[in-house]
Amino acid sequence: xxxxxxxxIGSLHLxxxxxxxxxxxGYAEEFKDFLDLRQLGAVVxxxxxxxxxxxxxxxRTCETPSGMLNSIGLENPGLEVFLKTKLPFAAKLGIPLIxxxxxxxxxxxxxxxxxxxxxxxxxxxxxxxxxxxxxxxxGAATALISQDPxxxxxxxxxxxxxxxxxxxxxxxxxxxxxxxxxxxxxxxxSDAIALINTLTGMCIDVRRRRSRIAMPVGGLSGPxxxxxxxxxxxxxxxxxxxxxxxxxxxxxxxxALEFLxxxxxxxxxxxxxxxxxxxxxxxxxGLKEYALENxxxxxxxLTGSIVKPCVxxxx
Amino acid sequence: MKTREHKAEILAHKRIDERVQxxxxxxxxxxxxxxxxxxxxxxxxxxxxxxxxxxxxxRTKTGIELLYEVVxxxxxxxxxxxPGAEVSIIGPLGNGFPLVAAKGRTPxxxxxxxxxxxxxxxxxxxxxxxxxxxxxxxxxxxxKKGLLCVKAFRTAGCxxxxxTDDGSCGRRxxxxxxxxxxxxxxxxxxxxxxxxxxxxMLNSIYELAxxxxxxxxxxxxxxxxxxxxxxxxxxxxTTAGNKRVCKDGPVFAAQEILWGQADxx
Numbered sequence: 352x353x354x355x356x357x358x359x360i361g362s363l364h365l366x367x368x369x370x371x372x373x374x375x376x377g378y379a380e381e382f383k384d385f386l387d388l389r390q391l392g393a394v395v396x397x398x399x400x401x402x403x404x405x406x407x408x409x410x411r412t413c414e415t416p417s418g419m420l421n422s423i424g425l426e427n428p429g430l431e432v433f434l435k436t437k438l439p440f441a442a443k444l445g446i447p448l449i450x451x452x453x454x455x456x457x458x459x460x461x462x463x464x465x466x467x468x469x470x471x472x473x474x475x476x477x478x479x480x481x482x483x484x485x486x487x488x489x490g491a492a493t494a495l496i497s498q499d500p501x502x503x504x505x506x507x508x509x510x511x512x513x514x515x516x517x518x519x520x521x522x523x524x525x526x527x528x529x530x531x532x533x534x535x536x537x538x539x540x541s542d543a544i545a546l547i548n549t550l551t552g553m554c555i556d557v558r559r560r561r562s563r564i565a566m567p568v569g570g571l572s573g574p575x576x577x578x579x580x581x582x583x584x585x586x587x588x589x590x591x592x593x594x595x596x597x598x599x600x601x602x603x604x605x606x607a608l609e610f611l612x613x614x615x616x617x618x619x620x621x622x623x624x625x626x627x628x629x630x631x632x633x634x635x636x637g638l639k640e641y642a643l644e645n646x647x648x649x650x651x652x653l654t655g656s657i658v659k660p661c662v663x664x665x666x
Numbered sequence: 667m668k669t670r671e672h673k674a675e676i677l678a679h680k681r682i683d684e685r686v687q688x689x690x691x692x693x694x695x696x697x698x699x700x701x702x703x704x705x706x707x708x709x710x711x712x713x714x715x716x717x718x719x720x721x722x723x724x725r726t727k728t729g730i731e732l733l734y735e736v737v738x739x740x741x742x743x744x745x746x747x748x749p750g751a752e753v754s755i756i757g758p759l760g761n762g763f764p765l766v767a768a769k770g771r772t773p774x775x776x777x778x779x780x781x782x783x784x785x786x787x788x789x790x791x792x793x794x795x796x797x798x799x800x801x802x803x804x805x806x807x808x809x810k811k812g813l814l815c816v817k818a819f820r821t822a823g824c825x826x827x828x829x830t831d832d833g834s835c836g837r838r839x840x841x842x843x844x845x846x847x848x849x850x851x852x853x854x855x856x857x858x859x860x861x862x863x864x865x866x867m868l869n870s871i872y873e874l875a876x877x878x879x880x881x882x883x884x885x886x887x888x889x890x891x892x893x894x895x896x897x898x899x900x901x902x903x904t905t906a907g908n909k910r911v912c913k914d915g916p917v918f919a920a921q922e923i924l925w926g927q928a929d930x931x
Contacts (some may be wrong), residue, residue, distance in 0.1 A: 377896035412899035
């Protein structure tokens with residue numbers, strides 16, 4: 352029996368549903384010694400902004416129970432250097448290349464970035480990072496664009512107007528209800544939703560009564576956030592029509608399957624890349640094995656295949 | 667050689683004192699150079715999650731030695747492992763000390779506390795090379811108990827001078843005082859400094875070296891999640907912009923670092 356691992360996200364054809372999450376995979380070249388990058392479903396590069404950013408002060412990371420806190424602050428060389436020195440390696444891999452973009456102060460920067468990238472053929476899709484907790488937008492109604500449905504819809508729509516590429520909108524879990532935000536991204540014209548960015552968190556060194564990272568608050572990732580992420584994928588799946596890329600604490604095949612069953616069409620491996628740079632390759636092999644063992648003809652049939660709960664949630 | 671994950675057997679594991687452990691791993695790394703490090707996984711699974719960066723203390727024919735301090739949950743788990751157990755490591759990683767800088771010169775190795783660990787590998791390398799003069803090892807710690815590897819530096823052929831904060835061994839004071847005296851003598855003519863230790867110490871080393879016009883290389887420590895240049899957790903501000911301690915370092919020319927923008931940890 353054969354099994355089909357391929358999935359579609361917008362106009363992208365992924366040979367399998369395993370991608371790598373922005374900010375955890377550098378520009379792919381950092382991982383070339385560890386795994387055959389061409390086997391990945393897609394690569395998402397570290398978020399790029401129009402201008403270079405030096406990022407936040409050190410220390411920027413610390414270990415937390417089953418996870419880590421980070422406050423990198425979107426350090427990146429800016430679009431020009433990115434196009435010249437970072438993109439070429441990933442462009443040659445022959446797999447869908449998704450470029451994560453973010454604005455620093457004015458959401459209009461998303462439009463400028465999208466316009467510039469529209470002309471770059473090797474870029475298959477844009478991921479709109481409207482959910483980084485480590486960058487502050489002055490003057491906005493909410494700290495993050497993705498905490499405001501209207502702002503979310505406006506940004507997605509403005510990018511949609513100038514871009515023919517697949518648009519993925521990455522959302523923040525730091526909201527009371529994720530569903531209206533996802534619906535707003537869909538209404539704005541997003542082709543897919545990426546769930547979730549990091550959860551804001553703190554970690555205090557009791558002896559010194561100081562935050563363990565230089566910033567008081569950082570973004571929590573790793574297995575600790577997985578149940579939150581799976582729940583959000585499940586909630587959103589039933590309320591939108593576009594595909595969801597699920598992520599948050601995936602470290603092995605079974606944690607990847609959790610997201611697919613909850614409703615994700617594809618998944619991204621994030622923090623686990625730091626610990627085990629070859630892990631995404633093993634998850635691809637693991638999914639194939641799982642599908643064969645369970646006589647699943649297409650991995651697409653797993654999406655949203657959770658057995659209905661005995662007790663239906665109240666409307 | 668490609669950098670990959672290796673499962674390395676623990677050949678020996680010795681307690682040096684209540685907080686310092688010496689682990690010998692069956693990991694032949696003929697291309698490892700002094701100053702490089704490995705990322706070690708403590709325990710299996712997600713808690714603790716991240717690997718720990720540990721410098722290579724010595725290289726033998728059959729493997730590498732790691733001299734590390736037990737500071738938290740991860741290193742405590744490592745310390746509990748017995749010979750025969752396997753640990754997952756990634757490495758060797760990063761750039762080592764530039765050895766060519768020592769040619770025809772007197773290498774001055776300055777180690778503070780645990781910073782002595784990678785300098786032993788360097789000392790053994792330098793004393794094995796021709797055309798390099800006898801290295802001087804300046805070692806400092808809070809107390810006599812914290813002075814590490816004194817014997818190892820002597821065995822490697824170094825002249826060893828020590829300093830402790832409380833005067834319990836060698837000179838009372840900081841190791842930088844030893845360097846200051848050395849650089850005030852005729853020895854400075856042909857010296858090159860290699861140093862590893864806490865950041866304030868490295869900062870003093872840089873200032874002394876800069877005043878004396880002597881080349882200095884420092885090995886930096888930083889919090890890092892990946893060790894392979896992807897997470898940007900270990901960024902350090904340099905004259906050429908941000909650099910990654912794991913990939914662009916951990917060894918840097920001292921004058922490259924913007925010392926004012928210090929990491930307070």
